[in-house]
Amino acid sequence: MTDDYAGYSVWKQWNPSQFMVCGPYERRYYKGEFRGLDLSGRRILELGFGNGGFLRYATDQGARISGTELLAEARASAAERGVRVYALDLSDALTEDTGNFDIVVAFDVMEHLTREQLLVLFESLAKLLKSGGHVLARFPNAQSPLGCVTQNGDWTHRSALSGQVLMQLLVGKPWTMVRAENPFTVVDADSALKRIGMRLRYATRRGVEWTLAKVYGIAIALDPNVTVLLRRD
Template sequence: MDSTAQPPASGEDPNQFMYERYVSSGGFGAAPTDQADLAPRMPIMRDLVRRFFPADRAAEILDLGCGNGVLLLAAQREGYRNLRGVDGSAEQVAIAQRLGIAGVRQGDLFGELAQATSDSLDVLVTYDVIEHLTKQQLLRLAQDALRVLKPGGRWIIHAPNAESPFFGRIRYGDFTHELAFTRQSLGAVLRAAGFASVACAEDMPIPHGLKSAIRLVLWKLIRSMLRFVIAVETGDMADGIYSQNLIAVAVKPR
């Protein structure tokens, strides 16, 4: 029998077992074979870079849990030069290297931060990462992130949004997910860790053609209805974040 089909040994971390088979398990579609296969995700990544990365193209940027490197590729195409990415999945890193995405290597995420010099990064990105952590690990990551960022540096986070009525599709769409967040819960963690400010935004459709523009219009209509439903239940007319994922930007004090 193929050894990859064996269940985890007693005491083995189930998440680590899955990370080692993240691509070959087939849970996330076909692996890209060239950079053209990443085209469907590029508008989303390009928008994130343009909205949240600093203007300085020489900024020091670490993508922690970079997967196949699609965000790094988008940043490279936007002119950023000092980029590197680390991922714990050998399969994901192999894809990034096969696609020719520079600066990607395999490594332990906490080990990478432990080796980083204090006040050395302008931007830390964790895109679809913190939901894989336990609460204890998240608090540790937040403290490590605060240490390695320069004063005024940004931690950019993309994670499942528990405020969305459809968050379960993301929260339970990956066996290795442990957490989901609201803007309140994530903001509280980040401020408790010492970040000066935390801003959260919806991960809404990004218009880059007719279909995506129509999706954005429909999304705005739907979110208005969702806001109305919440107001009927609670009497609270305050706006919310209703997309299945949210984006957060935490800034280190200057």
């Protein structure tokens, strides 16, 4: 698997000099995704922290951060900034920090794992999280035709997921789905006309979703990605 990620940070256009930089757009996005969750003073574990944007946001909210990452250069950048970096299999976290985390975050990570790896991961997360702790994850939306663009746009993606598929995998395990929905929308444009256009597009999407729910009796998110929030029972 590691060979599949050769040159991955270059392809993602991650610049080490920009590690743990979080701009205004990202801050608004994270604030929206974490609505209802207080990050201040919380112990947060981010799986696959990439270029570290969320690590910066969470730190600025007063959280105590740590994480995992496949790419060696990103791990080195995190360590230089005092971020605790755990092994990918979380073996050291399970030894040192069982039941100590409040929130686990995984942006664009779970689609890189196989079914078997996901099951092992959630067994580990159930041990690491406090009772009542949360997992917030975003991944390509396999229940939307638009999700094919995101899912098939990266060679390293292994699983097609949705909120329903994830809960099917976790049947009988100590997890409750709090929400599964389109990622938080940030209306960010440099002119009033563009902002109106964005709002109209999102309103149209909501109208299509509402119509499908009425016609077929199922509520689905249609964005290319979906965000899920799970609670550890």
